[in-house]
Amino acid sequence: MKKRSGLVNVFETFGRSFLLPVSVLPAAGILKGIGSAFTNASTIEMHPWMANQTLQIIMGFITMIGSVAFDNLPVIFAVGVVVGLAKQEKGSAALSGLLGFLVLHNTLHYLLSVSGQLVDKSAKNADQLMSLHMQTSVLGIQTMDLNVFGGIITGIVVYLVHKKAIKMQVPQVFGFFSGPRLVPILTIPAMALVALGFFFIWPYVQVGITALSFAILKSGYFGTFAYGVIERLLLPFGLHHGLNWPVRTTELGGIFTIDGHQYAGTINAYMAALQSKLPIDPMITRFSSGKFVYNMFGLPGAALAMYMTAKPEKKKMVGSLLLAAALTSFLTGITEPLEFTFLFVAPALYGVHALLVGTTMVVTNMVGAAFLTPTGHGLINFLIYGVLQGAKTHWWWLFILGVPCFIMYFLVFSFVIKKFNFKTPGREDDDETVALHGKDEVRAKLGVKTQKDRDQKNNMPPIHEHALALIAAHGGEGNISAVDACITRLRINVKDEDLVEKDRIVNQLNAMGFTKSGMQMQSIYGGYANQLKIEIQSILGLGE
Known part of the structure; x- marks a missing residue:
């Protein structure tokens, strides 16, 4: 890739x-x-x-x-x-x-x-x-x-x-x-x-942001559909947060006037709308309401489709896995076990899911559903942000739309799995283990490297070799229990002071002086001491 x-x-x-x-x-x-x-x-x-x-x-x-x-x-x-x-x-x-x-x-x-x-x-x-x-x-x-x-x-x-x-x-x-x-x-x-x-x-x-905000609002149902599809397609790459949170917390999510005051972002607007006597504008919640529907009903429908299309001898084993994943999605809105599983076995199946997501979000917005949550689109948050807020959220639409969404996902996934013989859980070859798949496994298979991966691989500052040499001079990683620094001194606590090469630290590793206090070895490096501390902590995986 x-x-x-x-x-x-x-x-x-x-x-x-x-x-x-x-x-x-x-x-x-x-x-x-x-x-x-x-x-x-x-x-x-x-x-x-x-x-x-x-x-x-x-x-x-x-x-x-x-x-x-x-x-x-x-x-x-x-x-x-x-x-x-x-x-x-x-x-x-x-x-x-x-x-x-x-x-x-x-x-x-x-x-x-x-x-x-x-x-x-x-x-x-x-x-x-x-x-x-x-x-x-x-x-x-x-x-x-x-x-x-x-x-x-x-x-x-x-x-x-x-x-x-x-x-x-x-x-x-x-x-x-x-x-x-x-x-x-x-x-x-x-x-x-x-x-x-x-x-x-x-x-x-600000003028440009306001114009873009109005453009997003005026994009109507097409914008809602596009948001749903794109947001799901960004998920495997870890990029969806960069789309979600500007919409939820800034003018890019819309500028809404509620009781004479303006609110930017969907979360702020929704919280203000809950306090108002006026009905909630569905445009505030159009990027959230549909998520409840497909998380709580759509993905469980996909789980049932995978169960029904599994080999008879594997249904018992795969059934417990899929049931747990479906309940997790329904109750908490955590969808990773299901979404990354069919992304792992068949990326095309994930593409179908993204299109169904966009469709679900559009329909939910069209009927006027008006419930939103900062994060976690499952039953728990639905009860708090939807049902408990009363009739103004039109919370009943979740169940009215949920059943058809469940059926839609079940029928579409069943058809696609059988048509293209996708190896979803329970349809693997006889010598393969039945399992769900996580995001790390999926990204490894697809060759996707996140920025976190790159950071871990490439974080090699110029002082790295110096830090490694100091670790070795203090008896190696196993002999070091703590690393700290003051204004001028690098302070390394060791378990066995006999393993510390004091002369090497001063003569070869450029310390301006060396002393000790108990089992704490103190090397004088001036202002450079703190930088060495940071690098050694990073290498050893020690906290600050």
Whole structure:
């Protein structure tokens, strides 16, 4: 298989970096979903007993806790993206991400103020003026409305600074400021320059993003179908996160007006819609509702088709495997055991699945289904975000469409499997083991290398040989129990000090001095010590 382009690698890395910041959203969403279900005005009108003051206080508190994450997504992404991208010294990366975010918005506040563009927040129509001039308040700072994009770009910029600065050698006199301490120092001017660029460029970028957002919304059912197909086709390559999370958290997912306020991204819009008395716009949920249908009904239908087409003597064995995988998909929305299995045995079958996904999502959107979840499209989240939110989500469409979807998947998969004699579980040759297949196995078979694979293979910095020599001079990997560093000293704890080659460390490995404290060997390397620590930890697989 041809080597993947740099653009694809960047896209995958970018998508993977979203995993850490968005990991908080399911728990926060569950809290907010449960709280919203009991505090929604429309639901209270239907069930007056919910108006109990004590219940409302408790549920309001739960809603507030869940809202913390959604109300602060930009700063969560600023910290989360850089931590997700950084491979070493993640503590320094996190601190620098937060600092960079504060520098960005404080600089923008200053530029808006000195240029006379800062909206007067005391005006009667301040909210409308702020929206008109693309301004907002972030952590109490009045600034340009960058939404989650500000956090994402901050995370990427700080990661690039972190990647270079953490291994940058500085003059010995400034050794204290080397390594992880240098990252936040360089982050300040870097993010100030980024803010300056934002000040002049962002208004034009915002116009383009808004236009693209409207284009996506106006793409209608074709856009929904295309999204469903493309998102599934990106999954085997690990690229689907780069498509999903910009749609869920930024203007690319749409800009929706709810009760006079604008919300960017499908998650923010849906959470706001749950609090409103107005019906939920199905365009908010068009990239989510259909996932519940094919996860909970479609894929189990495919599992039944594979079971029914299995060889009689293998049905008992394959039945238990497929039943477990189907239940996992139905309850939690985790589809990997099924999807990667038929991708492994027959990629064409996965292509059929992608087309069925697009079709399911279009039909679900057409009927007006309006349920959404930050992640995990299974029964558990459906109950929280769909059923508990009341009639406004039109949750019953899941079951009305689910049965036909189950039948569609069963009939199509049965036909295709038999027609092309695909070796799905239970149809293998007699000498082959019945098994489901995971993503690592599939990618190995197809020759697909992810960016993570490339990182693990190619992460060979210039100091690598030096670090290997130091490991050997300390008695080898088995003799080392811990690795650390202070400002100037590399500190390596050993089990047997007699195995440590002290003269070699000083005379051949360029240490400026050597001492010990108990079983801790201390080699003086100045500001270079921290870089050696990082490399040795990486080689030995030791935590910081």
